[in-house]
Amino acid sequence: MTAKNDTQKSEKNPVGNPGKYPNKKRARLTSVAFVESPLQFLSALESHEPAEDLLIRARANAKGMTSFLDAFDPAWLPDNVRLEREGAKPGVLRKADFDRIYLGDACSGQVHKALSLAYLERRLPEVVILDDGLATYSTIEILTAKRGPLVRPRQKLKASRTVMAAHVADRLRGLATTGRLRWHTALPVSKDLRRAFLKTGGEITRHRFEHLQTLPTGGSHPRDNPVIGTALAADGLIDAAAYRAWIGDLVDAHGSITYYPHRRETDAFLTDLARDDRIRIKHVGLPIELRLVNLPPGSTIRSLPSTAAVSLAVLNPDVSISVTEIPAQWWTGASPDSLRESLNAQTVKADVES
Structure with missing residues (x-):
């Protein structure tokens, strides 16, 4: 290579x-x-x-x-x-x-x-x-x-x-x-x-x-409505209740979602999510990049700003990546301004000069 x-x-x-x-x-x-x-x-x-x-x-x-x-x-x-x-x-x-x-x-x-x-x-x-x-x-x-x-x-x-x-x-x-x-x-x-x-x-x-x-890791169906989890709430950087409400809004809008947890999310938070039968929690073991690499064209992945969103945009340009900018009121104050600005500035679009 x-x-x-x-x-x-x-x-x-x-x-x-x-x-x-x-x-x-x-x-x-x-x-x-x-x-x-x-x-x-x-x-x-x-x-x-x-x-x-x-x-x-x-x-x-x-x-x-x-x-x-x-x-x-x-x-x-x-x-x-x-x-x-x-x-x-x-x-x-x-x-x-x-x-x-x-x-x-x-x-x-x-x-x-x-x-x-x-x-x-x-x-x-x-x-x-x-x-x-x-x-x-x-x-x-x-x-x-x-x-x-x-x-x-x-x-x-x-x-x-x-x-x-x-x-x-x-x-x-x-x-x-x-x-x-x-x-x-x-x-x-x-x-x-x-x-x-x-x-x-x-x-x-x-x-x-x-x-x-090239790896035979399978894929997912667009009806799964995949949502990428974040560690920001688990790490205390954003308000967990606001993040939970955002997930609830996605469920209300799309009927059901498949939620791919971040490896640092807590069992208590995921147990609460699982109480909603419209939310399918998928513990993948392997990174989400491996599981969603073969997602069919026309699918939409939803996420807060994350590396996984960037990676999946590189892997499958025929898939839409919907990234929600983190509202100012979500932040707990535990992270510096530079980190907050950097996260919200991230884009899933490839750098044309790279």
């Missing part, structure tokens, strides 16, 4: 490391991917190249990952890809000399520790940032800044973790200046964000879930 490049650097140098192998053609790449969510896992599969031996290290104890990994058929892995449920343990980076490291969550404390311990005085190989939902935009903005730690929005870190997060951020910024930092994404990328990242020396490559679309 060959990535489409925003620049030509990757085409000239498959290892993404100009200078280290200027004239030497590598037979194969050896790579490792650290993933902590189903979307990060799928992004790693889309990033994999034919001449690459990829080890995916999935953090099985992350929320929703065990059920996803249990439901994922190993036969769906591309050739030369293997899976281990060990996460970003430092040992794997000390024992092997990888040509490339894929990061699903560049703000993960486990990832920071692994990179810091293994590469404190060693030269980092090429690093590829994978999609981690809409939070990916925050990661890229941090890396385009001149300084600052890699921290998730709203995250509060101890002093020692802040130092480590700042160290990893500086190392990645240093990689960008030598052409060894890349972002592989299916998300729309604004002109300003693209320009800022490329200005650092980083590269952007694109995918459209080409591997995912």
Whole structure:
């Protein structure tokens, strides 16, 4: 699976490391991917190249990952890809000399520790940032800044973790200046964000879930009226009662819906939804991108602003994605203005320059 490049650097140098192998053609790449969510896992599969031996290290104890990994058929892995449920343990980076490291969550404390311990005085190989939902935009903005730690929005870190997060951020910024930092994404990328990242020396490559679309994961019927759940209420960012009322309005308008819960939604909230016999709750195990990839043309998916809405628009352009902007009165005040503005600014339309 060959990535489409925003620049030509990757085409000239498959290892993404100009200078280290200027004239030497590598037979194969050896790579490792650290993933902590189903979307990060799928992004790693889309990033994999034919001449690459990829080890995916999935953090099985992350929320929703065990059920996803249990439901994922190993036969769906591309050739030369293997899976281990060990996460970003430092040992794997000390024992092997990888040509490339894929990061699903560049703000993960486990990832920071692994990179810091293994590469404190060693030269980092090429690093590829994978999609981690809409939070990916925050990661890229941090890396385009001149300084600052890699921290998730709203995250509060101890002093020692802040130092480590700042160290990893500086190392990645240093990689960008030598052409060894890349972002592989299916998300729309604004002109300003693209320009800022490329200005650092980083590269952007694109995918459209080409591997995912080959998988026999089934689909859904347009009469299902699929609705994508959100974790915003469960995380305390929006009012749960207002969100519940929005779902009720959809049911009143369409007669029945199939609700696909987010992996962080609470059992109590879903039990309340299930009391309405017009709401069919579908626990998919696999990511919604896998379940709705084959939704028939003319179907409509309804959602609040979400990564899944963006992904499904990329996967199936013949399906309508109806995204409801989050009203100002829904917000609880637990999130910064920047996050609220960023979420409501998201679009499911592809970036014409990407």
